[in-house]
Amino acid sequence: MKPLRQFRPFQLLAKETLSEGGEDGFPVRRFTFELPSDCSLQTLGFDLGLGDFVQVRPPAGRVRSYSPASPVQRTGSFDLVVKIYPGGRCSGHLDSLSVGDQAMISGPAPVPWLAYTLRQQQHVGLIAFGVGITEALPVALSQLAKPFDSVEQVVLLWGNRSWKDTFWQEELQEMVQQYAGRFKLVYALSREDREGCVRSRIDQSLLQSTFETFPRSAGFLVVGTKQMKKETRRALSACGFFSPPLLQMKLRMPWNWRRR
Numbered sequence: 001m002k003p004l005r006q007f008r009p010f011q012l013l014a015k016e017t018l019s020e021g022g023e024d025g026f027p028v029r030r031f032t033f034e035l036p037s038d039c040s041l042q043t044l045g046f047d048l049g050l051g052d053f054v055q056v057r058p059p060a061g062r063v064r065s066y067s068p069a070s071p072v073q074r075t076g077s078f079d080l081v082v083k084i085y086p087g088g089r090c091s092g093h094l095d096s097l098s099v100g101d102q103a104m105i106s107g108p109a110p111v112p113w114l115a116y117t118l119r120q121q122q123h124v125g126l127i128a129f130g131v132g133i134t135e136a137l138p139v140a141l142s143q144l145a146k147p148f149d150s151v152e153q154v155v156l157l158w159g160n161r162s163w164k165d166t167f168w169q170e171e172l173q174e175m176v177q178q179y180a181g182r183f184k185l186v187y188a189l190s191r192e193d194r195e196g197c198v199r200s201r202i203d204q205s206l207l208q209s210t211f212e213t214f215p216r217s218a219g220f221l222v223v224g225t226k227q228m229k230k231e232t233r234r235a236l237s238a239c240g241f242f243s244p245p246l247l248q249m250k251l252r253m254p255w256n257w258r259r260r
């Protein structure tokens with residue numbers, strides 16, 4: 001099968017709710033789409049460790065991007081994990097699909113600057129807001145797969161309103177155990193006190209304490225809305241971390257990066 005350069009129909013095999021969402025929260029569902037039995041995201045050219053994503057074209061509304069959330073080597077199917085917004089054109093479209101229905105999907109679409117940001121970084125900080133974990137987690141896994149003398153520590157800070165908004169707790173716990181000492185996971189809940197979690201928004205003081213041991217030249221990936229990313233980068237800068245070389249990143253963007 002050729003890479004998904006153009007939009008093509010993919011059949012929905014399964015749909016499962018991962019989180020109903022807390023108060024004021026929205027549900028998060030996993031959608032499993034069919035691939036030919038001998039085909040995986042990897043054979044289609046995806047590198048999830050570098051943030052490659054798919055695009056979904058709803059019948060009405062704008063094309064939207066989603067980070068595949070299943071192992072890149074899995075043959076026969078792939079998952080998207082999507083937060084369903086009320087009135088959301090694309091998330092609502094996906095949510096309206098029944099098993100057996102098709103969605104128009106293309107990919108891989110790249111995050112061109114990520115390879116540059118992570119290049120030769122021994123300390124990698126990943127900051128994910130809500131469903132942004134779908135992009136951050138494969139990046140964490142791919143960094144941890146590198147030898148210790150290449151990547152020493154990966155810290156994932158995951159911000160949600162409440163525990164009910166979270167999912168993949170078991171998978172994350174397994175990672176903490178498997179990469180003990182190299183992988184640190186911090187859950188930040190803005191509206192709930194809970195043992196093992198920090199009660200806080202993701203702000204300068206939380207960033208300072210979470211990444212206290214990181215050298216100021218560490219590499220960071222922030223995944224969330226534009227506003228969240230902007231505020232977090234500003235806070236990282238205020239903590240003394242180097243802000244990403246934005247100018248260089250933009251110059252490296254391929255012609256179609258704005259389609260995201």
Ligand SMILES: Cc1cc2nc3c(=O)[nH]c(=O)nc-3n(C[C@H](O)[C@H](O)[C@H](O)COP(=O)(O)OP(=O)(O)OC[C@H]3O[C@@H](n4cnc5c(N)ncnc54)[C@H](O)[C@@H]3O)c2cc1C
Pocket residue numbers: 053061062064065066067068081082083084085086087088089090091092131134135225260
């Ligand atoms: C590279 C990349 C990867 C992404 N990966 C994922 C992923 O794996 N899973 C996923 O769920 N999303 C992901 N997104 C976000 C996704 O592309 C859409 O922006 C999102 O699904 C909303 O699109 P929509 O058409 O449903 O909503 P729209 O029709 O654009 O918006 C309708 C209403 O929904 C609400 N809404 C939309 N977005 C938000 C928001 N972020 N917070 C609060 N309310 C909102 C607003 O009230 C808005 O008025 C990713 C985005 C990028 C750029």
